[in-house]
Amino acid sequence: MEKRVIFKQKLLPYFLIAPQIIITLVFFIWPAGQAVYQSVLQEDAFGLSRNFVGLENFVYIFTDETYLNSIYVTMIFSLSVAIIAMSVSLLLATMADRVIKGATTYKTLIIWPYAVAPAVAGVLWYFLFNPTVGIVASYLKLYGYEWNHSLNGGQAMFLVIITAAWREISYNFLFFLAGLQAIPKPFIEAAAIDGASPLKRFWTITFPLLSPTTFFLLVMNVVYAFFDTFGVIHVITDGGPNYATNIMVFKVYHDGFLSLDLGGSAAQSVILMIIVISLTVVQFRYIERKVYY
Amino acid sequence: MKRYGLFLIMAVFVLGFSVTTAQAVTEINWWHAHGGRLGEKVNAIAENFNKLQNKYKVVATYKGNYADTMTAGIAAFRSKNPPHILQVFEVGTASMMSAKGAIKPVYEVMGESGLPFDPNVYLSTVTSYYTTREGKMLSMPFNSSTPILYYNVDAFKKAGLDPDKPPKTWEEVEDYSRKLVKVGYSGFSTAWISWIHMENFSAWHNIPIGTKENGFGGLDTEFIFNSPLHVKHIQQLADWQKEKIFVYGGRRNLGNAKFSSGEVAMYTESSAGYAGFKKTCEFEFRTSMLPYWPEASGAPQNTIIGGASLWVMAGHSLEAYTGVATFFTYLSSPAVQADWHQFTGYLPITTDAYYLTKGQGVYEKKPGMETALKQMTLNKPTSNSKGLRFGNFVQMRGVMYNELEAIFSGKKTAQQGLDKAVKEGNKLLRKFEKVNK
Numbered sequence: 144m145e146k147r148v149i150f151k152q153k154l155l156p157y158f159l160i161a162p163q164i165i166i167t168l169v170f171f172i173w174p175a176g177q178a179v180y181q182s183v184l185q186e187d188a189f190g191l192s193r194n195f196v197g198l199e200n201f202v203y204i205f206t207d208e209t210y211l212n213s214i215y216v217t218m219i220f221s222l223s224v225a226i227i228a229m230s231v232s233l234l235l236a237t238m239a240d241r242v243i244k245g246a247t248t249y250k251t252l253i254i255w256p257y258a259v260a261p262a263v264a265g266v267l268w269y270f271l272f273n274p275t276v277g278i279v280a281s282y283l284k285l286y287g288y289e290w291n292h293s294l295n296g297g298q299a300m301f302l303v304i305i306t307a308a309w310r311e312i313s314y315n316f317l318f319f320l321a322g323l324q325a326i327p328k329p330f331i332e333a334a335a336i337d338g339a340s341p342l343k344r345f346w347t348i349t350f351p352l353l354s355p356t357t358f359f360l361l362v363m364n365v366v367y368a369f370f371d372t373f374g375v376i377h378v379i380t381d382g383g384p385n386y387a388t389n390i391m392v393f394k395v396y397h398d399g400f401l402s403l404d405l406g407g408s409a410a411q412s413v414i415l416m417i418i419v420i421s422l423t424v425v426q427f428r429y430i431e432r433k434v435y436y
Numbered sequence: 437m438k439r440y441g442l443f444l445i446m447a448v449f450v451l452g453f454s455v456t457t458a459q460a461v462t463e464i465n466w467w468h469a470h471g472g473r474l475g476e477k478v479n480a481i482a483e484n485f486n487k488l489q490n491k492y493k494v495v496a497t498y499k500g501n502y503a504d505t506m507t508a509g510i511a512a513f514r515s516k517n518p519p520h521i522l523q524v525f526e527v528g529t530a531s532m533m534s535a536k537g538a539i540k541p542v543y544e545v546m547g548e549s550g551l552p553f554d555p556n557v558y559l560s561t562v563t564s565y566y567t568t569r570e571g572k573m574l575s576m577p578f579n580s581s582t583p584i585l586y587y588n589v590d591a592f593k594k595a596g597l598d599p600d601k602p603p604k605t606w607e608e609v610e611d612y613s614r615k616l617v618k619v620g621y622s623g624f625s626t627a628w629i630s631w632i633h634m635e636n637f638s639a640w641h642n643i644p645i646g647t648k649e650n651g652f653g654g655l656d657t658e659f660i661f662n663s664p665l666h667v668k669h670i671q672q673l674a675d676w677q678k679e680k681i682f683v684y685g686g687r688r689n690l691g692n693a694k695f696s697s698g699e700v701a702m703y704t705e706s707s708a709g710y711a712g713f714k715k716t717c718e719f720e721f722r723t724s725m726l727p728y729w730p731e732a733s734g735a736p737q738n739t740i741i742g743g744a745s746l747w748v749m750a751g752h753s754l755e756a757y758t759g760v761a762t763f764f765t766y767l768s769s770p771a772v773q774a775d776w777h778q779f780t781g782y783l784p785i786t787t788d789a790y791y792l793t794k795g796q797g798v799y800e801k802k803p804g805m806e807t808a809l810k811q812m813t814l815n816k817p818t819s820n821s822k823g824l825r826f827g828n829f830v831q832m833r834g835v836m837y838n839e840l841e842a843i844f845s846g847k848k849t850a851q852q853g854l855d856k857a858v859k860e861g862n863k864l865l866r867k868f869e870k871v872n873k
Contacts, residue, residue, distance in 0.1 A: 185870070185871060186871065187531075187534065187535065187871045187872055188510050188531055188535070189510055189513055189514065189535040189537070189538040190513075190514045191535060191536070191537050191538060192871060192872070194871075273693070274686075275693045275694050275697055275699055276693055276697060291684075293684065293685070293686035293687070293690065293841075294684055294841060294844055294845045295845065296845070381687055381837075382834075382838075383687065383837060383838055383841055384837075384838070384841035384845065385838045385839075385841040385842040385845065385847065386838050397831075397834065398831075400503060400507050401503050401830050401831065401834070402828055402830055402831035402834075402864075403507075403510070403531060403828075403830075404828070404831070404867070
């Protein structure tokens, strides 16, 4: 006979989830609603005059060169961070998977960067690359390469991409390692017996079987690069030089808190909210369909 | 039991009275942006004031940097719980002024308190920034600085230059820099490039940044800092990079390391940077006034201030405002001002404090401090050198940084970059005007 567990209480479940619901309402729904409300207003910093302007804020930002530039910069930034972070961590995970001696040490050390907050990571890498006193910058000078990310937009972008990716490598490593260990060994062994080289084994068997993990990490990395990297930009480049690293989330902060343009900043955060909701929807719907199992 | 009851009633009475007496001290909340050593000094000033009398208690709270402090003040106002005194940086002046329901002008606070208040004891170059055209003081100046030239004496000697003859004009700077480059230094760099090489550059050469007396005359002001002299100066800076006469140091004061590490031999920075350089520079350095272009007939005029002032927020009781007025009187007293000035390097806001410091022989030991004052008071301010009052100016500084970076990296000419900055800046001004009409 089937044993079924029926929960007899009617009200208790609601009480148990109430704290989480309250937190979600207060810290997520309410601010989001506030942002949507403020995005259709134009007001002064103190809220002394408030004018309803419909979609004017949205029209303004979509015709603003700086905002369109920041969309472009954000795309490049997030794709670069995702690709670099994922490929390096995949390589490390594959190597760590084969190691037997000292495996725990390698795994612990590779995971450490994730514990470093983005802003702190920014300071660390900034010191390495500081044009005047940084070690790496001085080294490059020895080889005749002038490093000055306060003027060279390409170098600034390179620096923030590396800093952001550095942290994410640890996160990806953990998932890839777990994914690799979930692959049944008989498949690999059978291919080895058939004479397939390690590289062929990897690309024809391991990588396709890792695709759920890969897809999941791609979405997580892109979301990370869109939002969690504010600290990195703020500490290293402030969105410059000449808007080269002006990612969208940084522009929201700059326009809202420094320029006190609450309407424009709210409009930008509404756009960002739509983007992250779409990404999450994509993740939930397609993760079940397009990936190999 | 009856005895205990009587005792209890008496105890409640006594407690009730003591609570009322405790509430007789009016608390005054002062939100400021000074951390570290400066923060300790601010706390000391508040504590001394509290010790000298027992009617008011000033509570000084550090709220983060200037931007964070201003944002905190605005958020507090929006939630109907503002502090009494808010320290706001000079670029926030226009925003604070336009917030008519949110602030109480200082001249009103002082006037209503009945305490003696004479606007003439204050240095006009300092107060004019925060004063209306009719001479009414809107906020109380607290920490003001002005940019000066720092130069490396050891480097000068090595290049065969006379340390007693610092460069007076930009042509001399070019000349000196070439000699310094020959012995392994770069010429000069700068901090706060917009503040020093556009805003102060304009005041120092007696040319306007914007119409309507740099915004003092109305919200319908427009930027005009793409004038021939401005363009010449910025283009010159960009061209000088080739010979390492000028090196761009980055935003804000990130370039300070270039001077203290000995990479550049000359550096334009705030007078308040003196204390930091004293600690980090391992060589002898001196200060002098900013260089100028002699072809400008108005140069050298006077420089304008940076730093912050204290604004009084609206919505408090008359008792509290009297407390604020009492505190401001204390803050402006010669002894307090002289002490603050000598400790921090910020300029004194009254002539009495200046003479007190001079009498104590401080300027012989720290000549850098007097350079700043002399430069700031070189001439009576004109409409081009009183200061500036532009809305959304924090955002404007960001626009300036970005355009200057495009110019210095060779992507644009100075004319193109400054034209673009003027165009974007005017958009910001029109936005501010629309919202604050």
